[in-house]
Amino acid sequence: MKKANHMKRREFIQNSLKAGAAFYFGVIPGCQGGANNHSNGNNSHYPIVIARNELVRNRDNSLFGDQVGKLLNRVMENLFQVNRAEQAWQKLFEKEDIVGIKINCLAGKGISTHYELVEAIIEGLRSASVPARNIIIWDRANRDLEKAGYTIRTDRNRIKYYGNDHVGYSQDIYEYGEAGSHLSKILVYQCTAIINVPILKDHGIAGITNALKNFFGAIHNPNKYHDYNGDPYIADVNMISQIRSKVRLTITDALTVQYEGGPPYMPQWAWNYNGLIIGFDPVAIDTIGWDIIEKKRKEMGLATLKQVGREPTYIATAADDQHRLGCNDLNKIKIIRV
Numbered sequence: 542m543k544k545a546n547h548m549k550r551r552e553f554i555q556n557s558l559k560a561g562a563a564f565y566f567g568v569i570p571g572c573q574g575g576a577n578n579h580s581n582g583n584n585s586h587y588p589i590v591i592a593r594n595e596l597v598r599n600r601d602n603s604l605f606g607d608q609v610g611k612l613l614n615r616v617m618e619n620l621f622q623v624n625r626a627e628q629a630w631q632k633l634f635e636k637e638d639i640v641g642i643k644i645n646c647l648a649g650k651g652i653s654t655h656y657e658l659v660e661a662i663i664e665g666l667r668s669a670s671v672p673a674r675n676i677i678i679w680d681r682a683n684r685d686l687e688k689a690g691y692t693i694r695t696d697r698n699r700i701k702y703y704g705n706d707h708v709g710y711s712q713d714i715y716e717y718g719e720a721g722s723h724l725s726k727i728l729v730y731q732c733t734a735i736i737n738v739p740i741l742k743d744h745g746i747a748g749i750t751n752a753l754k755n756f757f758g759a760i761h762n763p764n765k766y767h768d769y770n771g772d773p774y775i776a777d778v779n780m781i782s783q784i785r786s787k788v789r790l791t792i793t794d795a796l797t798v799q800y801e802g803g804p805p806y807m808p809q810w811a812w813n814y815n816g817l818i819i820g821f822d823p824v825a826i827d828t829i830g831w832d833i834i835e836k837k838r839k840e841m842g843l844a845t846l847k848q849v850g851r852e853p854t855y856i857a858t859a860a861d862d863q864h865r866l867g868c869n870d871l872n873k874i875k876i877i878r879v
Contacts, residue, residue, distance in 0.1 A: 588875035589825050590616040593816035597796060602813070604796065610661040613792070616819040617665065619879050627668035633789055634734060636670035641677045641732035641787075645740045645755050645794075646689035651806030653689035654738050654794045658817070662736060662792065663700060678702045679727045681758040703727075710761045718777035718863075722760035729783050737791040737823070741830045743803035743810070747771035748846045748853030750804060751830040752791045752823035753779050753866075770851060776859035779823065779866055791826050793818035800837040812837065824859045824867025825874045831856065832871060 592615050597608040614626035621629035634640060642662055644654035659678055666676055674697060680686055682704040683693050694702045708731070710723035728735065739755035746767045747754055753775050757763035766774030778784070795818055801810035814833070818826055831853055835845060846852050860869035868874050 587620065587821055588877045589818065589820035589822065589829060590619045590877045590879060591816060591818050591829070592616045592619075592879045593814065595813075595815050597815050598813060604655060604657045606657040606660055609655070609657040609796070610664060612817055613658065613661040613665065615879050616792075616817050619877050620819055626665060630665040630669040634666060634669040634671055636672065636675075638671055638734045639675045639677070639732050640666055640671055641679055641727055641735045642738055643728075643735055643755060643758065644678060644680050644686075644689075644738050645750070645758060646680045646685040646691065647758075647804055648740075648742075648806040649688045650690050651808060652740055652742055652797055652799050652803070652811060654740050655796055656690055658738065658792070658794050658796065662738065673700045674698045676700045677727060677731060679725070680704055682706045705759070705761075715781045715783060717780040717782075718773055720760075720766065720774055720777035720781065722762050722778070722781070724761075724781070724783055725759045728759050728787065732787060734789045735784075735787045737788050739791070739793055740797075741793050741795045741814075741818070741833065742799035743801050743834060744851070744853075745803060746851065747775065747855065748851040749827065749831050749834055751793055752826045753855065753859055756784055759784065770854055772853075772855040773858045775855040776864050776866065779859060780864055788823075789821075791820060791823050793826055793830060795830070795833070798833065798837070800834045800841065801843060810841075822867035822874075824856060824869050826867075827853070827856045827859075828869045828871060828874065829876065 592612050594608065594612050597604055597612060599605060617626040617629040621632060623629050642659060644659060646653040663676060683706055686693060686702055686704055691702050694700065705725040705727060708726040711726060711729045714721050715724050737752055737755055739751050741751050744750040747770050754771065756778050760778060795814045795816040797811055798814040799807060799811040801807065818829060820826055838845065856869050858864060859866040
């Protein structure tokens, strides 16, 4: 019976990959018809979910961890159309999985993946019986994690927090298109599954940084890939097999969003969006994030990213027929707002 249940779970993961994370194999989830939709129609069940709630913040602007957790539960329940969030986590992960939570800590505490959100994700994984020793919170470097308020932990029996510099990069070079990089050993050798948890913000070269660009924190040479606004390099990095095959979910931290002056934290251009954006399609998530930033720029009297020479054209490249990483047409992305 245990083996039969194990097979059912494996079959579900394979099917959910087909309907969600299997955009890595040429399927574009979340799109509804049109030339850019290469799906078989099943992906309409897996939209992009956006949730916002001002109650996540205290009067002093700090976050309430329990409210962030409730916000995450809402998006998970709506993404999977289940009554309880733990049912969604149990559909995505097994207790044997070693799950890496890829965060973004480059800009320090002001505009990095929030600890409260990471804690809520950990609770979700624990509800799927993933043991603490099988959870790794990681980014480019230990100093980045520490700068954002995380404590480095390496005890094998606890939840671990460390950077690529703690374990190094693969000896092999992984290539696709214009990208060729050594990959984090955390990604290649330690994790069976990845949750991508980027921060949504402006970027002074690429236009925005969100789901796709977050994996520049998994390669040894991101400095080589910023020419031409990161196009096609950002899309090509996301086509690398180890990334395509392991990412099971993207949860964008849009609790604080920065619409100008990135990637460093510039408080004068940051605002409390108090939201999360979640789904299987990183291109759709980036398209939505770009739209959020452009609307805020317009509201604040700033020029569009295209007008200032920072249009994130890599998003369209990631959606093209060569990459097929997702849907970049707002009119074809199925969005649920809760």
